[in-house]
Amino acid sequence: xxxxxxxxxxxxxRVRRRRDGVGRGTTIVxxxxxxxxxxxxxxxxxxxxxxxxxxxxxxxxxxxxxARAAARRSAFERRPGEALIQGSSAHGGRVWxxxxxxxxxxxxxxxxxxxxQQPVRPxxxxxxxxxxxxxxxxxxxxxxxxxxxxxxVASVRDGRGGALRDRLPARGHAHPPExxxxxxxxxxxxGGCPLLPRGVRxxxxxxxxxxxxxxxxxxxxTGCASTHRKYQCPEGTFGAPVLGFSALLTHPSxxxxxxxxxxxxxxxxxxxxxxxxxVVVAGxxxxxxxxxxxxxxxxxxPWLGQSKLxxxxxxxxxxxxxxYLNNRNEAGLSRFLQDLYRPGSAVFHRFLTPAxxxxxxxxxxASVNAVKAFLAQKGLKVLSSPANGMYVDAIGSVAQVExxxxxxxxxxxxxxxxxxxxxxxxxVSAALAPIVSFVGGLDDTDxxxxxxxxxxxxxxxxxxxxxxxxxxxxxxxxTVSPAANQYGATLPWTPCGYTPAQIRAAYGVDQTGLTxxxxxVGITDAFASPTIVAxxxxxSANHGLPPLTASNFQQIVVPGTFNAPENxxxxxxxxxxxxxxxxxxHAMAPGAKxxxxxxxxxxxxxxxxxxxxxxxxxxxxxxxxxGINGEFITRYGHVFADERAFQQAAAxxxxxxxxxGDAGDVAALRGVAMASWPxxxxxxxxxxxxxxxxxxxxxxKVEWGWGTYRSTLTGGVVGGGGTTVTxxxxxxxxxxxxxxxxxxxxxxxxxxxxxxxVVPNALATTTTTLGGSTINLGAPRRVTPDISLDxxxxxxxxxxxxxxxxxxxxxxxxxxxxxQGMEYCERxxxxxxxxxxxxxxxxxxxxxxxxxxxxxxxxFVNPALYKNTTVGAPSSGAAIEDVLPPAAPTAxxxxxxxxxGSLSTNLRTINSVPASATxxxxxxxxxxxxxxxxWDNVTGLGTPWAPALVPSLAAQx
Numbered sequence: 037x038x039x040x041x042x043x044x045x046x047x048x049x050r051v052r053r054r055r056d057g058v059g060r061g062t063t064i065v066x067x068x069x070x071x072x073x074x075x076x077x078x079x080x081x082x083x084x085x086x087x088x089x090x091x092x093x094x095x096x097x098x099x100x101x102x103a104r105a106a107a108r109r110s111a112f113e114r115r116p117g118e119a120l121i122q123g124s125s126a127h128g129g130r131v132w133x134x135x136x137x138x139x140x141x142x143x144x145x146x147x148x149x150x151x152x153q154q155p156v157r158p159x160x161x162x163x164x165x166x167x168x169x170x171x172x173x174x175x176x177x178x179x180x181x182x183x184x185x186x187x188x189v190a191s192v193r194d195g196r197g198g199a200l201r202d203r204l205p206a207r208g209h210a211h212p213p214e215x216x217x218x219x220x221x222x223x224x225x226x227g228g229c230p231l232l233p234r235g236v237r238x239x240x241x242x243x244x245x246x247x248x249x250x251x252x253x254x255x256x257x258t259g260c261a262s263t264h265r266k267y268q269c270p271e272g273t274f275g276a277p278v279l280g281f282s283a284l285l286t287h288p289s290x291x292x293x294x295x296x297x298x299x300x301x302x303x304x305x306x307x308x309x310x311x312x313x314x315v316v317v318a319g320x321x322x323x324x325x326x327x328x329x330x331x332x333x334x335x336x337x338p339w340l341g342q343s344k345l346x347x348x349x350x351x352x353x354x355x356x357x358x359x360y361l362n363n364r365n366e367a368g369l370s371r372f373l374q375d376l377y378r379p380g381s382a383v384f385h386r387f388l389t390p391a392x393x394x395x396x397x398x399x400x401x402a403s404v405n406a407v408k409a410f411l412a413q414k415g416l417k418v419l420s421s422p423a424n425g426m427y428v429d430a431i432g433s434v435a436q437v438e439x440x441x442x443x444x445x446x447x448x449x450x451x452x453x454x455x456x457x458x459x460x461x462x463x464v465s466a467a468l469a470p471i472v473s474f475v476g477g478l479d480d481t482d483x484x485x486x487x488x489x490x491x492x493x494x495x496x497x498x499x500x501x502x503x504x505x506x507x508x509x510x511x512x513x514x515t516v517s518p519a520a521n522q523y524g525a526t527l528p529w530t531p532c533g534y535t536p537a538q539i540r541a542a543y544g545v546d547q548t549g550l551t552x553x554x555x556x557v558g559i560t561d562a563f564a565s566p567t568i569v570a571x572x573x574x575x576s577a578n579h580g581l582p583p584l585t586a587s588n589f590q591q592i593v594v595p596g597t598f599n600a601p602e603n604x605x606x607x608x609x610x611x612x613x614x615x616x617x618x619x620x621x622h623a624m625a626p627g628a629k630x631x632x633x634x635x636x637x638x639x640x641x642x643x644x645x646x647x648x649x650x651x652x653x654x655x656x657x658x659x660x661x662x663g664i665n666g667e668f669i670t671r672y673g674h675v676f677a678d679e680r681a682f683q684q685a686a687a688x689x690x691x692x693x694x695x696x697g698d699a700g701d702v703a704a705l706r707g708v709a710m711a712s713w714p715x716x717x718x719x720x721x722x723x724x725x726x727x728x729x730x731x732x733x734x735x736x737k738v739e740w741g742w743g744t745y746r747s748t749l750t751g752g753v754v755g756g757g758g759t760t761v762t763x764x765x766x767x768x769x770x771x772x773x774x775x776x777x778x779x780x781x782x783x784x785x786x787x788x789x790x791x792x793x794v795v796p797n798a799l800a801t802t803t804t805t806l807g808g809s810t811i812n813l814g815a816p817r818r819v820t821p822d823i824s825l826d827x828x829x830x831x832x833x834x835x836x837x838x839x840x841x842x843x844x845x846x847x848x849x850x851x852x853x854x855x856q857g858m859e860y861c862e863r864x865x866x867x868x869x870x871x872x873x874x875x876x877x878x879x880x881x882x883x884x885x886x887x888x889x890x891x892x893x894x895x896f897v898n899p900a901l902y903k904n905t906t907v908g909a910p911s912s913g914a915a916i917e918d919v920l921p922p923a924a925p926t927a928x929x930x931x932x933x934x935x936x937g938s939l940s941t942n943l944r945t946i947n948s949v950p951a952s953a954t955x956x957x958x959x960x961x962x963x964x965x966x967x968x969x970x971w972d973n974v975t976g977l978g979t980p981w982a983p984a985l986v987p988s989l990a991a992q993x
Contacts, residue, residue: 329442330469331461334676337479338668340457343448349456351435355445357416357477358427358644359407360677361399362470369397373686374789377899385993387689387892390423390653397687399425403471410468414440424651426680427476427644441475455480474673481674482643484664500846501864502931502939504758505532509729509738509831514929516749516761520943521769522950522957523927529758530930530944533834533864534730536579536623539826541735542728544982545624545878552625552880554887558655559617559632559873560645561662567838568614568632574852574860575619575836581626589618591632592654615837616865617661617873624877627884631655643678650685650692656883656893657691659876660714661869665699666706667713667784675713675784682719689895691879695868696722696821697778700743700963703806704773709964710803711782711820718788721898722820723872724975725777725827726919727946739910740922740947741974742828743962745771752941754931761929761941770950771943776962777827778868779820779973787816790902795819795971804964822898824919824975825874830928830944832866846933878980885990894989905988907977915985919975921947921960921967947974 337343363369375381388396404425408418411430416437419429434445441462447454457479464472476482506512510528519525540546565571568591573583582588614634621630631654633645649655668675685692694715701709715722725742747770752763781803787795800816826833841859842848851861883893894900901916908914926946931939949961960967960974967974 328466329463330466331442331463332469332472332475332673333461334673335458335461335475335478337455337457337481338672339450339455339481339484340448340459340479343450343455343457346447346449346454349434349445349447351433351438353434353456354431355434355437355477356429356431357437357475358429359411359472360427360474360476360673361403361407361425362473363397363680363683364399365397366680369683369687373683376687377790377896379904379993385689385892385895387895388687390651390688393684393687394424397684399471401425404428406468406471410465411440416440422644422647422651424647424684426647426651426677429644437478441478443478445478453480453483455483457481474677476674476677481668481672499863500844500849500933501533502846502849502933503532504529504754504931505864506530507532508538509731512758514754514758514761516929516941517763518765520747520766520927521954523925523943523945527927527929527943530830530928531730531832531864533832533862534728534826535834536581536620537733538730538735539620539833539874540624541733542730542737543825543874543878543980544735544984545881546735547983548881548986550625550881550884550986551627552877552884553627555625555628555657555880555883555893556655557621557625557628557630557876557880558649558658559614559621559630559876560649560658560660561614561617561632561634565614565837568618571615571837571860572618572622575615575834575862576622578836578862579623579834581622584618584622584630588627588629589632590629591634592648612835612837612865613661613869616835616869617659619835620833620870620873621659621877621880624874625880625884628877628880643674643681646678646692647681650681650688650690653688653690655690657693657876657879658685659693659872661695661867661872663694663697663712663714665697665712665778666702666710667716667782678714679717679719682714682717686719686896689893691876691893691895691897692720693723693872693876693879694720695778695872696724698725698775698827698867698869699778700773700776701780701804701965702778703804703963707806708783708803708811709780709805711780711818712778713784715778715820716782716785716818718785718818719896721875721896721901722779722822722976723868723875724779724821724824725866725868725871726824726975726979727828728826728831737911739826739919739979740926741777741824741919741960741962741965741967741972743776743945743947743949743960743965743967743974744774744828744830745945745949745961746774747771747943749941749943752939754939754941763941766943769953771945773949773963774944775829775867776965777821777824777974779962779965779976781813781973782818782820783813785818787818788898790899791819792816794902794977799973808964819973821868821973821976822901823875823916823977824979825871827866827868827871828946829864829866830930830946832864833870834862835865836860836862844933844937846937875980878982878985881982881986882989885986889990891990891993894992897989900989900992901977904992905977905985913981913984915981915988916978917981918969918978919967919972920969923959925950925957925959 372383375383376385376387378384404421407428408421411418411428414432414436416430416432419431421428432440437443438445441458441464443458443460443462445456446459447456449455462475462478464475504512504514506529509531513526513528515526517525520527534542537546569584569589572589575581576583614632618630618632621628631649633649646658646660649658682692694717696715697712699705699712702712703709710716711722714720727740727742727744729738731737747766747768749761749763750765750767752761754761781799781801783803787800791800795816797816799819801813803811803813805811838854838858838860839851841851841853841857848859848861851859853859879894879897882897886892886894905915907916907918910917910920925948927948928944928946930942930944932942934940947961947967948957948959950957960972962974965973971977
């Protein structure tokens with residue numbers, strides 16, 4: 037052993053007197069069978085290496101050492117069947133790096149290595165390679181004596197994608213570095229960036245940086261300013277060898293966003309001299325600051341790697357930014373929230389006031405002032421900050437922001453938009469590093485947030501919903517020729533648009549005797565419709581609802597709103613969203629007070645509207661019908677900044693609802709099926725959509741999951757007052773997906789405790805690619821939605837809004853002229869933008885009942901819905917009624933106005949699609965999502981039945 041110990045002197049794989057090193061003469065054999073065939077592998081290489089991610093994978097090896105004279109077991113030798121090596125030595129020492137070698141693979145921890153086990157992709161990391169004795173001597177190579185073993189510096193990457201400066205000790209053994217210091221992150225297109233070596237490709241990892249088996253799609257490398265090589269992996273992707281994977285030990289690291297940097301080995305004398313004067317920084321920015329500054333992690337636009345550079349941003353352009361701060365004692369807050377919603381806990385439903393939350397968890401005044409001082413010192417104009425100190429707003433020119441944060445602001449083309457974004461992560465002082473969580477406004481990512489409203493035309497002028505149509509489900513049908521294949525020849529016309537009385541009856545709201553009196557319901561959207569009060573009052577007058585007055589409606593201006601730059605992201609598109617939300621909260625809870633907060637723009641300030649409501653406890657329930665399609669696959673700081681607001685809402689007893697989305701599993705948009713944010717947050721209630729068939733005035737109904745597929749009857753002609761439709765052929769066939777309830781598995785958030793044991797494990801641990809391949813996500817994840825109500829536009833509800841007169845007879849039909857070129861129209865509309873305000877109205881009834889009993893609001897309602905509420909069959913009268921797929925192929929027909937003013941007759945399927953032109957119909961289909969008995973990822977738990985749900989939730993302590 038002494039001879040072997042001397043052989044490995046000078047390596048970085050030594051633990052405790054270098055006994056744990058892989059010395060000369062060591063043979064590494066595959067662990068894929070109990071009797072592996074040993075394969076000799078060169079103990080060291082100068083160039084690129086790969087390592088196993090430490091979590092949730094471990095690198096497993098079996099070693100057998102052969103000394104020059106006889107075979108001897110080393111400290112890390114393992115016979116077949118013995119315990120696996122998981123990153124620490126048998127002597128309790130630490131192993132901080134090791135290379136991946138041929139014949140060894142990475143597997144999940146805690147599981148035996150079997151021939152059938154699926155390997156896990158190794159990650160890439162730059163490490164110092166151990167020095168080899170090129171002359172095959174048993175003594176150390178020349179230059180590795182005591183005098184030569186001086187501190188050397190190399191760069192590796194930490195678990196968050198940043199760079200670490202690691203110094204090896206001057207004397208003694210090469211144990212793990214004692215000192216680490218963050219110096220920057222890798223960004224695309226900058227000098228000094230990490231390069232993509234030969235034999236390595238870029239892979240997407242939709243499962244996050246957890247070493248999962250998903251995300252095998254190749255990603256095009258991005259350009260890298262360098263004279264050495266010219267490619268690197270985009271931010272948020274992972275470098276991996278093209279060939280098979282093998283592994284040795286690895287130092288613990290999250291391996292997120294890891295890129296590889298090649299360290300060239302020179303002669304020992306030259307190497308020592310060079311490394312004493314240089315710090316090789318893998319992933320460091322060009323011009324990275326000294327140790328007095330640091331770059332803010334997760335502060336690069338997640339879409340940047342898929343965009344195209346257009347130009348440098350206008351230096352004189354204005355940037356409205358928000359510096360978000362970390363809460364204090366976040367671990368303590370997490371524990372408190374778990375107890376707050378655990379029945380039997382000493383603090384169950386004992387909600388905090390805003391002042392109590394500030395005192396216990398919000399950033400301190402000193403932290404807020406430090407951020408303000410930093411911004412002012414950099415020449416930026418400091419604006420507002422909320423009472424909870426969650427963010428500090430500031431404004432400045434592009435040139436000022438670039439100088440203040442050490443970044444470059446460019447304009448990029450992404451999915452048809454031109455968006456501004458920072459090319460590097462922003463720099464803040466080291467003193468602010470523990471305080472600042474995210475610098476918002478440096479990019480236009482939030483412009484991707486959109487209203488969930490679904491219509492066939494944007495507001496401005498109105499849109500048509502031409503007849504024929506049904507008052508109740510299937511009370512007006514047509515015979516179509518040719519028949520719609522699997523769906524038959526007799527099809528009902530779509531409903532004209534359900535009224536408040538019909539929807540209230542369908543969910544039993546009219547049977548509760550409650551109006552939401554004394555309850556405050558908040559709504560956040562972007563902008564503010566100038567005709568909102570007049571529109572809601574016309575709608576109310578038409579449907580027997582009380583008017584909005586100063587006592588039951590308030591529109592607030594969020595601090596900082598009017599400091600925002602001019603918006604260019606479709607303000608009119610949000611007017612319909614505002615009208616729909618307010619009218620249907622009012623329809624479900626006509627006695628509740630509605631508080632509307634509209635941001636001046638649909639970007640950064642949008643979350644300020646929600647934060648302001650929460651921080652001042654202005655509401656008891658807040659509904660939000662906006663979000664992005666899917667999640668940010670890479671870690672993005674804005675997501676976690678808003679999570680702190682959702683946690684504060686839960687601590688104060690505020691129910692936060694979000695529409696789950698209208699694009700099904702979003703795989704067609706994102707390549708991978710996933711839930712949509714913010715609905716995917718474990719601290720909000722995600723509200724999905726259904727297809728609702730109201731059968732009579734008493735509220736009898738049929739209801740299915742919402743998944744709409746569309747086909748058009750070419751040459752269709754309607755006759756006999758809508759009793760017949762004759763045409764040439766249905767095209768395309770099978771119908772193509774149009775829209776459906778958003779849902780699916782989160783790639784960002786792990787499973788919350790309230791979903792454990794309720795959500796099927798298969799849904800919580802896997803997702804699929806657009807091509808249908810299964811991705812194993814490992815640990816269970818959050819899955820949406822939680823509950824559902826009517827959302828299908830083909831079975832949607834009426835809403836009213838003022839428009840410009842169009843001059844088109846179909847668009848203007850049935851509208852009320854208002855003068856000055858304006859008209860008021862009521863049209864059918866849907867989407868989960870309808871579903872969320874409907875459920876907000878139901879929760880207003882719950883809170884009214886609780887207030888009447890002397891209790892507080894229900895607050896964050898998910899734990900009660902999942903653990904303390906009865907779920908029964910459809911129409912069973914249970915608090916939540918399960919939603920099932922259609923028992924037979926079901927579809928509607930509706931007329932749609934074409935651009936030239938002509939009409940086309942469309943078929944819209946109900947939660948189903950044929951598997952092929954003549955094949956069976958897949959019932960419950962919503963992209964890859966499926967409506968099934970029990971909890972499903974189209975409708976969640978099911979739909980509420982207010983006469984049972986309201987007293988059930990009101991009875992809780």
